[in-house]
Amino acid sequence: MSQDVLVVAEHGQGKFDDITFEMLGAGKALAAQTGGACVVALIGGSDLASQLGAADKVVTVDGEGLENFNPESHSAALAAIVESTSPRVVMIGYTSMGMDLASALSVKADMALAASCLEVQAGDTVTAVSQLYGGKLNVKTDLGAGPCVVSMLAGSSPADAGKGDGAPATETVAAPATDGKVRFVRLIEPEAGDVDITAQDILVAIGRGIGTKDDIEVAEELAEELDAAIAASRPIVDSGWLPKNRQVGKSGVKVTPKVYIALGISGAPEHIEGMKGAATIIAINTDKNAPIFNVAHYGMVEDLFDVCEELTEELQDR
Amino acid sequence: MNTVVLLKRVPDLVEDLEVDSSGTALDSEHLKLTLNEFDDHALEQALLLKEGGGGEVTAVALDSEDVDKMLFTALAKGADRALKITGTGAVNGTSELAEVFAQALGSVNYDLVLTGVQASDDIDGQLAPTVAAKLSVPCIEVITGVEAGDGSVTVHKEYAGGVLAEFEMTLPGVLGIQAAAQSPRYAPVSKVRQIQDSATLDEVAGAGGDNGKFSIVVMTPPETGEGAQMLESVEELIAVLDSKGVI
Ligand SMILES: Cc1cc2nc3c(=O)[nH]c(=O)nc-3n(C[C@H](O)[C@H](O)[C@H](O)COP(=O)(O)OP(=O)(O)OC[C@H]3O[C@@H](n4cnc5c(N)ncnc54)[C@H](O)[C@@H]3O)c2cc1C
Numbered sequence: 417m418s419q420d421v422l423v424v425a426e427h428g429q430g431k432f433d434d435i436t437f438e439m440l441g442a443g444k445a446l447a448a449q450t451g452g453a454c455v456v457a458l459i460g461g462s463d464l465a466s467q468l469g470a471a472d473k474v475v476t477v478d479g480e481g482l483e484n485f486n487p488e489s490h491s492a493a494l495a496a497i498v499e500s501t502s503p504r505v506v507m508i509g510y511t512s513m514g515m516d517l518a519s520a521l522s523v524k525a526d527m528a529l530a531a532s533c534l535e536v537q538a539g540d541t542v543t544a545v546s547q548l549y550g551g552k553l554n555v556k557t558d559l560g561a562g563p564c565v566v567s568m569l570a571g572s573s574p575a576d577a578g579k580g581d582g583a584p585a586t587e588t589v590a591a592p593a594t595d596g597k598v599r600f601v602r603l604i605e606p607e608a609g610d611v612d613i614t615a616q617d618i619l620v621a622i623g624r625g626i627g628t629k630d631d632i633e634v635a636e637e638l639a640e641e642l643d644a645a646i647a648a649s650r651p652i653v654d655s656g657w658l659p660k661n662r663q664v665g666k667s668g669v670k671v672t673p674k675v676y677i678a679l680g681i682s683g684a685p686e687h688i689e690g691m692k693g694a695a696t697i698i699a700i701n702t703d704k705n706a707p708i709f710n711v712a713h714y715g716m717v718e719d720l721f722d723v724c725e726e727l728t729e730e731l732q733d734r
Numbered sequence: 735m736n737t738v739v740l741l742k743r744v745p746d747l748v749e750d751l752e753v754d755s756s757g758t759a760l761d762s763e764h765l766k767l768t769l770n771e772f773d774d775h776a777l778e779q780a781l782l783l784k785e786g787g788g789g790e791v792t793a794v795a796l797d798s799e800d801v802d803k804m805l806f807t808a809l810a811k812g813a814d815r816a817l818k819i820t821g822t823g824a825v826n827g828t829s830e831l832a833e834v835f836a837q838a839l840g841s842v843n844y845d846l847v848l849t850g851v852q853a854s855d856d857i858d859g860q861l862a863p864t865v866a867a868k869l870s871v872p873c874i875e876v877i878t879g880v881e882a883g884d885g886s887v888t889v890h891k892e893y894a895g896g897v898l899a900e901f902e903m904t905l906p907g908v909l910g911i912q913a914a915a916q917s918p919r920y921a922p923v924s925k926v927r928q929i930q931d932s933a934t935l936d937e938v939a940g941a942g943g944d945n946g947k948f949s950i951v952v953m954t955p956p957e958t959g960e961g962a963q964m965l966e967s968v969e970e971l972i973a974v975l976d977s978k979g980v981i
Contacts, residue, residue, distance in 0.1 A: 428893065485899065487863075487874050512893050515851070515875040515910070519859035522829070523867035528947035529829070529859045543951060549854045550747040556951040557857060564947075567859070597872040597904040601888070606896035618980050642981065654775075654913045660896050667876070667892045667912070675980050682747065696978050698971070699962065705750055707956065714974050715962035726968045731981065 417563050419452030422475075422503035424494060425468065426513055427461050428485065429603075434575045435509040439568050440470050441577025442536065443507050447472070449538040450504055457497045457506075459490050462588070470580030475501060479591030481600075487516035488598035489591075491524075496592045498525055504562040505542055510569050512667070518567040528559040531567045532685065542566075550684045551707030570666065570689050609661030611645050618644035619673045621664060621691070622652055625680015625701065625720055629657040634724045635679055641731040647671065649681050665690035679720040683708025735789040735882050735905070737780040738842055740835050740849035740861060741808065743767040743798055747854060758950040769804055772850025778914035779880055780848050781812045787882045790814040792842060796822060796834065802935060803926070810921035810929045815936060817842065822940030827857050832864035833942035839869065841938055844906060846887065851876050851910040858948055862910030872903050875910035 423443040425436045440456065447454040453472035458465055460482035465474045477493040494517055498506060506521065508514040510532050522529035530536075530544035534554065537543050542559045544566050559566075613619060620639040626632055632646070639646050646662060653663040664671055666686035676694035681687060683699070683706055691697065692711050699712035700720050709715045716723060745751055745760060746768040752761040780791045792815040793808035795801050805816035819838045825831050839847070847869075849861050866873030878898070879890035885905055890898045892912055903909075965971050975981045 428897075433894070486901070488872055512876040512891065515860055516863055516873070519828070519863035520867045520873070522859060523832075523864055530948060531856055531859045546857055547956070548857065549745060549751055551956065552747060552751050553753070553953050554956050555857055555953050557948045558951050559948050595872075595904075597907065598874060599902040601900040601902060604890070604898040604900060606898075642975075650913075655917050663896065667894060667896065669895055675975065675978055696974075697962075698974065703748070709962045710956055710958045712962040714965055714971070716965045716971065723968060723971070727971060730968060730972055734981070 417504055418502050419450040420455050420501060420503040421447040421450060421452060422455050422457055422498065422501055422506045423471070424457045424506065424508045424514070424517065425459070426509050426511060427464060430461070430464075432464060432467060433509070433511070435511055435568070435570050437575035437578030438570070438573045439507045439509065439578065440468070441575065442568065442573040444470060444577070446505060446536055446538055452504060455501055455503065457494060459493045460484070465586055468584060469582040470578050471584045473585050473587065475587045475589055477589050477591050481594070482591060484600045484603070485513050486598055486600045489594045491517055491520045492592045492594045494521055495524055496589050500589050502563070505536065505538065506563070506565045507536070508565060508567045510567040514567050518565050522565045525563070528564040529567070530557050530559055530564070533566045533568050534572045536566050547685050550682055551688065551710070552705065569685060571692065606660055609659050611661070613645055613647045613662060613664070614669050614671050616645045616671070617674045618642050618677070619647045619671060619675070620644045620677045620679065621647040621649065621681060622679050623649040623681030624651045626652065629655070631721070632657060634721055638724045638728045641728050649687050678708055678712065679724065681708055682706050683711060735783060735787060735845045736792070736843055737783055737789060737846045737848060738792045738794055738839065738844040739773070739777045739780045739808070739813070740847065740865065741773045741777065741793055741795040741804060742770045742831070742850070742853055742861065743795070743801065743804065744770045744853045744855050753953045757952045759953070767799060770850045770853040772852060772911060774918040775914040776848040776850050776911040777808055777811065777813070778916065778918040779911050781919070782915055783880060783882055784812070789845070792817055792844070794819065794835065794838060794842070796825060796831070796940065805935050806930045806933065807921050807926050809933050810925045811919055817936045817938060819940040820937050822943050825943045826946045827948065828859050828861055828864050830943040830946050832861055832868055833945055834940050835861070835865050836868040837941045838938050846905055847908040848911050849908070851912040857950070858946070860910055862908050866908035869908070871907050873908040873910070874901055874903060876912050877909045878913045879915060880909060
């Protein structure tokens with residue numbers, strides 16, 4: 417085992433996702449603790465290597481079937497990079513792609529794993545802090561001396577620390593053969609909707625606390641008074657109560673309005689990922705311990721219906 | 735197509751979670767467990783596949799408090815068989831749990847294994863890809879659509895921004911379900927009771943599950959930084975909106 421930190425780059429449609437630079441920044445800080453190098457694993461898209469100036473080294477695997485993410489072939493490619501570089505810590509995004517890679521690597525390479533991590537430290541052993549229980553508890557784990565895998569939450573470190581204009585050495589590992597049991601077919605872009613919630617000044621966002629589809633009306637009336645658009649957490653969209661283009665979060669969109677009013681949203685990490693950049697966050701929730709109050713600037717422990725109705729009436733009277 | 739659904743009970747996040755005096759575990763006295771919501775979606779997706787193209791659905795869970803009721807509920811919703819894995823004692827984390835499930839699946843005839851994309855207590859990773867790696871079968875996580883084919887499934891995997899990737903996967907294999915094609919169905923209490931009186935749960939002795947590679951140092955509520963400024967009335971809320979220049 418070396419003392420290196422291996423950061424698994426994530427990219428799609430010809431560009432890196434923010435998580436790549438966030439992990440590169442965090443990976444450099446961790447490598448300073450281990451005394452090793454910060455190496456990036458770049459699977460497919462080796463032409464993007466020049467954007468990884470902050471890395472000490474880039475190891476690429478390219479070849480047929482790696483142009484688009486494929487859980488099977490990308491897992492095999494990552495295993496080959498891990499075998500050739502023998503890192504102490506492998507950093508993978510806690511993202512849709514990373515969820516396929518991290519657990520598989522941990523089993524196949526017999527490495528300890530901590531998921532949903534906010535931070536990682538290395539001394540004699542590697543420790544990680546995972547954000548779990550819907551954001552209600554942080555769990556610090558000891559992963560032993562290494563080698564180990566950590567999957568990092570999006571937004572847990574600043575992306576700027578992972579940007580730089582060096583020219584890291586590049587190494588290539590041959591693409592391993594796979595059984596071809598998983599085959600990429602196509603990408604499907606979401607349909608453009610009636611409203612672009614990323615372009616709004618004010619969003620009234622509803623969560624499962626709204627209870628029923630019919631009750632969305634209460635939030636809509638408030639939104640109308642405020643000249644705001646309606647956004648939502650994932651369960652509202654999964655229930656088919658609002659279209660997908662209204663979903664804020666990890667698998668929805670990132671929004672940065674002037675004011676974000678969260679009604680009956682608990683504040684799961686996957687939701688917070690999409691709205692923590694709002695200038696002012698106001699949360700209304702009946703649970704005083706709801707994690708949403710940890711990111712909100714203003715909070716009210718109240719029934720959302722009482723607040724909505726009173727606020728709408730007051731605004732109408734103005 | 736025969737589908738197995740792996741069901742897991744997790745702490746109910748609606749309740750307050752208390753850490754016990756060791757600082758490394760949840761206080762079991764105050765703990766209320768509930769079915770992982772994404773596993774409920776996995777069960778729904780399995781039932782939809784059965785209704786669309788036949789085959790059997792088997793619900794599998796580890797023995798724990800109230801697990802019988804959860805498994806009878808799965809039968810009441812339309813699962814054909816429920817399998818309870820007994821005698822494992824405390825299972826620590828996803829890797830150990832996956833080992834137990836993988837061993838139990840040795841006695842089950844399946845084409846497809848479905849489980850939730852994640853659980854709120856997944857310290858060491860997700861169940862679907864961990865079980866798949868232990869079974870040496872393919873897996874895809876974050877699935878929002880499944881269509882049965884001949885010896886394969888065609889699925890939609892969700893990325894950020896609502897972008898979907900379509901894949902074909904040769905069976906047998908595992909999928910981590912984010913959302914079923916429709917909201918999970920509801921089983922009326924009367925029907926669950928009726929099933930409880932007429933059906934039986936199959937049991938298999940658990941094996942494996944001592945291969946955990948991490949230890950918990952401490953569990954703490956997140957640091958809140960400044961925290962939210964709490965408002966006591968709608969007047970105060972209006973004053974905030976006013977000060978931000980949005981009304
Ligand atoms: C891979 C992946 C991607 C995901 N992507 C997203 C995403 O993009 N966006 C997203 O939002 N989620 C996403 N999720 C889901 C996420 O984990 C949570 O399940 C979801 O955010 C919870 O939504 P919620 O807060 O509306 O519901 P809940 O967590 O059920 O919270 C409801 C809240 O309403 C409160 N409440 C109830 N009644 C009232 C009332 N009358 N008045 C006031 N408050 C009330 C409750 O106290 C509770 O806090 C994703 C999950 C996964 C695994």
